[in-house]
Amino acid sequence: NAGVMQNPRHLVRRRGQEARLRCSPMKGHSHVYWYRQLPEEGLKFMVYLQKENIIDESGMPKERFSAEFPKEGPSILRIQQVVRGDSAAYFCASSPSNGRDDTQYFGPGTRLTVL
Amino acid sequence: SQQGEEDPQALSIQEGENATMNCSYKTSINNLQWYRQNSGRGLVHLILIRSNEREKHSGRLRVTLDTSKKSSSLLITASRAADTASYFCATQGGSEKLVFGKGTKLTVNP
Secondary structure: OOOOEEEOOEEEEOOOOOEEEEEEOOOOOOEEEEEEEOOOOOEEEEEEEEOOEEEEOOOOOOOOEEEEOOOOOOEEEEEOOOOHHHOEEEEEEEEOOOOOOOOOEEOOOEEEEEO | OOOOEEEOOEEEEEOOOOEEEEEEOOOOOOEEEEEEEOOOOOEEEEEEEEOOOOEEEEOOEEEEEEOOOOEEEEEEOOOOHHHOEEEEEEEEOOOOOOEEOOOEEEEEEO
């Protein structure tokens, strides 16, 4: 059973470009979470999605960031017009159910560098 | 807002010694989880302890939870060089999101 897959593992963008991060949850998991980690910091929640629904986006910046989890295919975290402050590691996690009392399994992360 | 706060921020011990890391949190929780992160890698789930549990074991790991003090501890016994990593506590309250602390960086010297 493959774990949570994220790609790319490393992404370099220039200021103003778009970044698209992909996450494929574990088989059988229909709940996806995105977290961001700044250097030397813990992870901060961004958004929680189920198939075709955003359940909680309380941690997402209001502008430039969006997330989706379509019926088919991976979850996508999209950052438009990236700025240097977006440089961070972005982790995706998945769980089989609503996750309120359930383990979330993390992917290896995408490390975004904005030049 | 940051919920869990681990201490110490950094811990250096010799192989074979025990390592204890603490975590404090502010609001009521459903459960508390500990994760390990090797440098530049993803997170590995270690153990989940529910709010109605006081202690849990998994191999060389022992976790305690004191909800009256809003604190938890992670004990790694007979540490090995391979235990070198950052350790994070994360809490879950009334929603699905995990709220992480800043972590304890553990170094186990051979």
